Amino acid sequence: QDIANKDKGGIFNVSKGMQQEFGKLRVFNAPIAEDYIMGTANGMSRYNKNIRIVVEGAEFADYFWPAMEQYVETSHEYWRTKGQFSPNITVRLASGGYIGGGLYHSQTTEGALSTFPGVRVVYPSFADDAAGLLRTAMRSEGMTLFLEPKALYNAPKAATSIPDDFEVPFGKARIRREGTDLTMITYGNTTHFCLEAAEKLAKDGIGNVEVLDLRSLSPLDTESILASIKKTSRAMIVHEDKVFAGFGGEVAAQISDLAFEYLDAPIKRVGSTFTPVGFNRILEAAVLPNTEKVLKAAKELLQY
Template sequence: MSAKVTYLEAISQAIREEMRRDEAVFLLGEDVGTYGGAFKVSAGLLEEFGSERVIDTPMAEAAIIGSAVGAALMGMRPIAEMQYIDFITCGFDQIINMAAKMYWRVGMPVPIVVRGPAGGGTKGGPFHSSTPEAWFFHAPGIKVVYPSTAYDAKGLLKAAIRDNNPVLYLEHKLLYRMPELREELPEEDYVVPIGKAIVRREGEDMTMITYGAMVHQCLQAAQVLEREDDLEVEVLDLRSLTPLDREAISASVKHTNKVLIVHEDALTGGVGAELSALIAEDLFEYLDGPITRVAAPDAPFPYAPALEAAYLPNAAKILSAARELAAY
């Protein structure tokens, strides 16, 4: 084992190690070279790999992703960084109509990773706080992953870079330097398989299904429920949204019989809606209560710190919903 690293450092390690392992891997994006990235994820990469493999681009997300698609079609494995994931909307056409559909159109794989910081809690306002996984969760042809720990951040990114499909890799900026997430990572090479969930906490009274930063809010709530309500809550971290680990979801629901789904994205049309449908269609007979969701309201992300605190799901809101479900 090596020294403990942060979530951010784990991402940086994955990029560096994959660039050393495979000369086809390169990084492009705004300020990824000389500046080392807005959050310093790519610090030091330019010095090691040079400007042909660590490419500073204009502020043009459509061009960044479009260039990555073209490079992938020519045999490269680009990592396209969005400085903030909110601006991935500028490259939506390149992802949905080019990257995601190319294999089905002409039989050519597009092994690109589009990655960037997502999520709120940093007082970034409406243009620097979104978590847009639901837009891409709906799109066939692209994989979506959202790690919650340093171990998974590194292992999932390595898996994404090696995957022959386009992968959207979401990294929650609130987790980047969170001290509690520092951990020792294996010195040997490893990957975390895409499409495999993990049980973060075992329980028998209720399942919380979640991902990303909300994993830690759910774990906090679960600890309180055990201490104050004598409830054993299982926390299932999806890790990958596309493809979903249906087997893990099914096993947990059958075990606990009550489900609380938590995500930071807006409620309507979110990942939780599809999970609710999946569980209602396939596992209805195992349920002892209504499928419950905790998510952000259907409103743009606010600027004011007080409004941001009210807007975001948190352990207190999860706790309230869980107690209501437990009493059903």
């Protein structure tokens, strides 16, 4: 939607200039009908297995819900056809809050959208990982849900140099900060809150925190999660998603099942409250996680 306008490439200008470079047959607008867009992508990908389709599934992840029927059907295609057909589709969704967007422009949807087998789900925190994961998605067979934290599109803290032809493998987390006392498991916007909190804790002599950026939610890098927890013996899961029924609940379950004997304290989760995100900045701050909330939870866990 709105990706091929002359002076605009999507709400956040991610695709600006692409139609001029690649032509109208490869870059074009679709009707504001998300289910239609997903169904069309599924059908087009059957035409030629070498075709790679990128769907800007809705202008915001919040608007993707009408596409769920086709999203689910597309996720089943490889299994349903016994591997004869693979929908080579990358679905890009601008996700999350921190832009004063209110309840219709601030949703985090990974908790719901990652429950379907047949879809890889990625959620980068920095520009190099965004580029590398997108390149990997485009070069891979199968369907990838690419969640882009909209608050980081133009954020200097997310800017990095990007090597030529850089790729990031699916299912491989990245240690953003080495530590020995506590593991913060995170992704997207909250990676930056965790890094800020970790530096503050170290500066104050409270603890040495390891920050593990998942990057890929499905497949999930349980190996790196467990390796970090074996080293620190404390686990804190931080994400923008709601704590109740959020994606972090699955991460906590994996830790409980596979690394319980290594824990010196309960698993702690930090995320959004179980309420829509308010438009007012005061309400938004009350709902969403931030550095101060991460700091408070980390201190409690380190003192346990």
